[in-house]
Amino acid sequence: MSVVPGSMQDVYPPTTRPHERGRGIWGMWLFIGTEAMLFALLFFAYFYLMASRTQWPLEKDPSYSYALILLAILLTSSFVASWAERGIKEHGNLGRLNVGLGLTLLLGIAFLGVQYIEYQHKLKELLPTDHAYGSVFYTITSLHLAHVIVGMLMLTFVFARGLAGHFNKERHLAVKNAVLYWHFVDVVWIFIVSIIYLSPHFYGGN
Amino acid sequence: MAESATLHDRLTEIWSDPPNIYGKLATIDHKKIGKRYIVTAIAFLLIAGLEAVLMRIQLIGPNVDFLSAEAYNQIMTMHGTTMIFWYAAPILSGFANYLVPMLIGARDMAFPRLNAFTYWTFLFSGVLLYISPLLGSAPRGGWFAYVPFTNDFYSPTIGMDFFAFSLMLLTVSTTAGAINLIATIFRLRAPGMSVDRMPLFLWSTSTTQFVIVFSLPALTAALVLLELDRLWGFHFYDSGAAGDPLLWLQLFWFFGHPWVYIIFLPATGMISMVLPVFCRRPIVGYTWVALATVLTGLVGFGVWVHHMFTTGLPQVSMGFFSGASMTISIFTTIQVFAWVATIWTGRPVLKAPMLFALGFIILIVIGGLSGVMTAVIPFDWQLHDTYFVVGHIHFVLIGANVFPVFAALYYWLPKMTGRIMNERLARWNFGLMFTGMLVGFFTMHITGFLGMPRRIFTYSAASGWTVANFITTVGAGIFVIGVLIGIFNFFYSRKYGLPAGNNPWNADTLEWSSTSPPPIYGVERIPTVASRHPLWDEHKEEDDPENRRVLDDGKQTLATTGVDAHDGFVARMPGETVVPLVTGLALFGLCLALLFKLLWLALGFAVATAIAIAYWMWPKDKELIA
Numbered sequence: 068m069s070v071v072p073g074s075m076q077d078v079y080p081p082t083t084r085p086h087e088r089g090r091g092i093w094g095m096w097l098f099i100g101t102e103a104m105l106f107a108l109l110f111f112a113y114f115y116l117m118a119s120r121t122q123w124p125l126e127k128d129p130s131y132s133y134a135l136i137l138l139a140i141l142l143t144s145s146f147v148a149s150w151a152e153r154g155i156k157e158h159g160n161l162g163r164l165n166v167g168l169g170l171t172l173l174l175g176i177a178f179l180g181v182q183y184i185e186y187q188h189k190l191k192e193l194l195p196t197d198h199a200y201g202s203v204f205y206t207i208t209s210l211h212l213a214h215v216i217v218g219m220l221m222l223t224f225v226f227a228r229g230l231a232g233h234f235n236k237e238r239h240l241a242v243k244n245a246v247l248y249w250h251f252v253d254v255v256w257i258f259i260v261s262i263i264y265l266s267p268h269f270y271g272g273n
Numbered sequence: 274m275a276e277s278a279t280l281h282d283r284l285t286e287i288w289s290d291p292p293n294i295y296g297k298l299a300t301i302d303h304k305k306i307g308k309r310y311i312v313t314a315i316a317f318l319l320i321a322g323l324e325a326v327l328m329r330i331q332l333i334g335p336n337v338d339f340l341s342a343e344a345y346n347q348i349m350t351m352h353g354t355t356m357i358f359w360y361a362a363p364i365l366s367g368f369a370n371y372l373v374p375m376l377i378g379a380r381d382m383a384f385p386r387l388n389a390f391t392y393w394t395f396l397f398s399g400v401l402l403y404i405s406p407l408l409g410s411a412p413r414g415g416w417f418a419y420v421p422f423t424n425d426f427y428s429p430t431i432g433m434d435f436f437a438f439s440l441m442l443l444t445v446s447t448t449a450g451a452i453n454l455i456a457t458i459f460r461l462r463a464p465g466m467s468v469d470r471m472p473l474f475l476w477s478t479s480t481t482q483f484v485i486v487f488s489l490p491a492l493t494a495a496l497v498l499l500e501l502d503r504l505w506g507f508h509f510y511d512s513g514a515a516g517d518p519l520l521w522l523q524l525f526w527f528f529g530h531p532w533v534y535i536i537f538l539p540a541t542g543m544i545s546m547v548l549p550v551f552c553r554r555p556i557v558g559y560t561w562v563a564l565a566t567v568l569t570g571l572v573g574f575g576v577w578v579h580h581m582f583t584t585g586l587p588q589v590s591m592g593f594f595s596g597a598s599m600t601i602s603i604f605t606t607i608q609v610f611a612w613v614a615t616i617w618t619g620r621p622v623l624k625a626p627m628l629f630a631l632g633f634i635i636l637i638v639i640g641g642l643s644g645v646m647t648a649v650i651p652f653d654w655q656l657h658d659t660y661f662v663v664g665h666i667h668f669v670l671i672g673a674n675v676f677p678v679f680a681a682l683y684y685w686l687p688k689m690t691g692r693i694m695n696e697r698l699a700r701w702n703f704g705l706m707f708t709g710m711l712v713g714f715f716t717m718h719i720t721g722f723l724g725m726p727r728r729i730f731t732y733s734a735a736s737g738w739t740v741a742n743f744i745t746t747v748g749a750g751i752f753v754i755g756v757l758i759g760i761f762n763f764f765y766s767r768k769y770g771l772p773a774g775n776n777p778w779n780a781d782t783l784e785w786s787s788t789s790p791p792p793i794y795g796v797e798r799i800p801t802v803a804s805r806h807p808l809w810d811e812h813k814e815e816d817d818p819e820n821r822r823v824l825d826d827g828k829q830t831l832a833t834t835g836v837d838a839h840d841g842f843v844a845r846m847p848g849e850t851v852v853p854l855v856t857g858l859a860l861f862g863l864c865l866a867l868l869f870k871l872l873w874l875a876l877g878f879a880v881a882t883a884i885a886i887a888y889w890m891w892p893k894d895k896e897l898i899a
């Protein structure tokens with residue numbers, strides 16, 4: 068007696084099957100998972116170092132005006148990126164995709180610019196080699212910066228493929244992945260702003 | 274069978290690599306990569322074994338003048354580091370690489386090129402580590418490299434930097450491999466292989482890979498912070514500037530304890546495959562074993578603090594973590610009971626793989642007991658940093674990793690080489706290894722009770738440790754001879770062994786349905802699965818009268834749904850390429866450049882890496898656009 072496998076479909080498989088597009092998304096989610104863990108652990112380091120201090124940050128609380136501008140830039144860029152993605156996903160609109168990705172990239176460049184200015188100010192009062200607070204501040208923010216750059220490289224890659232006309236309503240996995248990663252970079256910045264820039268002002272720092 | 278012969282030819286042509294050196298470097302075939310992985314990991318086992326022999330010669334008697342204190346520290350560090358990171362986990366990745374696609378009836382991994390990348394970076398990271406002894410300064414801080422000893426003040430030599438960077442590169446490799454295995458296991462299983470029909474090796478491997486994805490970042494973080502401190506004057510671990518050396522311990526053990534399960538769980542999965550076959554019955558308590566595996570992986574995240582019982586922590590948290598450590602042994606116990614019940618109710622056949630599986634069970638029980646002992650806090654205070662711990666780790670690591678690996682080698686090498694291993698040599702191999710364990714490493718526990726601290730390069734005759742140490746060295750010698758006989762057997766049998774046939778052990782899982790060695794394309798028709806034991810039930814896996822699971826329109830395999838594995842999609846596979854190798858080399862260059870603080874060069878390598886990845890990802894033909 069033979070047992071019938073999971074479903075009839077398995078015994079009498081279809082003559083033609085659609086192409087598989089799920090692997091890439093699995094890969095991207097797991098990649099984001101491991102990266103999120105990395106940031107979580109750096110935040111852990113931040114709190115761990117804080118726990119043995121009566122005063123943290125050690126000197127001045129960080130000013131958050133630039134951080135909020137950066138946040139606004141990133142949030143906007145995330146919306147633009149989704150808009151672009153929906154263009155290809157729902158309407159197969161390659162033009163909208165390209166315009167949207169181009170705009171997202173411009174916002175990314177704006178982020179790099181503002182971050183550069185912020186660092187220039189910040190470095191006058193705090194160096195990473197001053198003490199552990201300086202170290203952890205610059206490590207977390209510059210690691211995020213590195214992620215912004217990686218995200219922008221992904222978007223550039225997808226942008227180039229969009230210009231080459233690769234995508235349509237069915238085939239746009241790369242867009243999905245790059246935009247997903249970009250959202251991740253965005254979310255990390257929300258955490259950084261809350262934990263590093265804003266929270267010291269609430270627990271009565273300096 | 275003319276039709277089948279042409280199908281074989283057609284598939285062979287589609288899947289073959291060019292038969293030249295380019296083909297060798299560009300191959301992305303999981304079987305070749307898996308074998309390379311295994312061979313490379315065994316090479317690291319031999320290198321680290323040689324280092325162990327040097328240490329044991331130094332410790333054979335009091336005041337031996339064979340190694341200096343500094344040399345001993347370096348060799349000890351290299352031994353531990355190599356064994357833990359470049360042998361124990363990679364060898365399991367090797368088996369997973371080779372076996373997973375075959376176990377699930379797929380033709381390759383989900384990301385074959387990433388797979389090649391994983392192997393190359395593993396190899397290069399090992400090369401990077403071993404550059405440092407060639408420069409005359411190996412890392413010297415033990416395998417867990419505690420700060421402040423490993424900071425730039427106490428260990429200014431470049432060896433520590435090689436340690437950190439080679440481990441970071443290895444982390445990249447291991448994480449990429451984990452992502453690949455998860456996607457493979459959850460996307461490419463043969464139709465009908467729902468999760469509750471998966472061989473147990475797949476349960477343990479997939480659990481392990483999830484653990485890797487979420488625990489390895491802690492190692493990366495710890496190492497990055499260490500290198501920032503060492504090379505660029507940051508102060509994370511510097512208590513003089515508001516840093517904290519204990520941060521290293523926290524991060525390292527958050528990774529380190531799950532890592533113990535990373536090198537243990539897949540090995541238990543292999544035992545759960547081998548044991549039932551040689552007991553001639555399905556494993557007892559499949560569901561329990563699967564569940565225990567997953568729970569071990571989960572709870573394994575909760576036990577990291579037990580490595581720091583002596584550092585002075587709040588009482589409550591110590592209680593919690595001590596509890597977690599003991600809980601985890603319950604899951605292992607469940608598995609042990611399932612194995613024992615399988616043996617008890619089966620008809621055991623004492624072939625070589627079975628011998629090693631039995632040896633494993635005995636050793637793991639002893640090692641597990643001494644482990645529970647160290648989870649009891651007052652006991653740990655007493656024996657912390659003595660040879661008791663050295664005995665314990667070797668029982669656990671050798672028992673839970675080396676023995677299962679040998680069982681797996683004897684079990685699966687016939688599939689890989691097409692030849693059965695020599696049984697006489699196998700018995701010597703096993704007998705000597707097992708005796709060596711009991712003589713050499715069991716004695717270490719006693720040496721610990723006598724008070725000998727770990728990591729000392731010599732001792733005086735007055736200490737009273739001479740006899741115990743002599744016995745340990747003799748035992749270690751016996752053990753090493755056993756291992757060497759095993760390795761000789763692999764080469765010997767590869768040449769002179771009897772032909773294995775498709776299924777020499779009359780096993781139940783899919784990898785045994787192909788010829789030995791399997792054809793380059795894996796399976797002629799994607800099988801369907803109707804039970805947990807495809808080769809023992811009456812369902813015909815490759816029955817496909819209408820040629821609907823041939824998939825010979827280019828490199829293709831079948832993708833199914835994640836849980837129930839319903840037939841659904843065609844997954845296209847990429848062709849062979851050297852890009853993964855080039856990317857790996859660029860990363861290797863990046864690590865070296867950063868290590869020597871050559872920032873412009875590092876930037877160059879980073880750009881090279883990015884370009885290589887872009888080229889890799891760019892679809893080579895319209896068909897591959899996803």
Ligand code: HEM
Binds near residue numbers: 349352354361663729
């Ligand atoms: C060939 C058999 C082996 C012998 C003779 C041996 C011997 C030794 C010796 C003498 C030490 C140093 C103890 C000390 O001074 O504190 C040591 C440490 C160690 N061994 Fe082995 N070993 C063997 C195999 C293995 C294997 C197979 C593994 C892992 C898979 C392993 C993992 C370790 C680790 C992790 C350490 C600790 C290093 C440290 O303290 O940083 N060993 N071994």
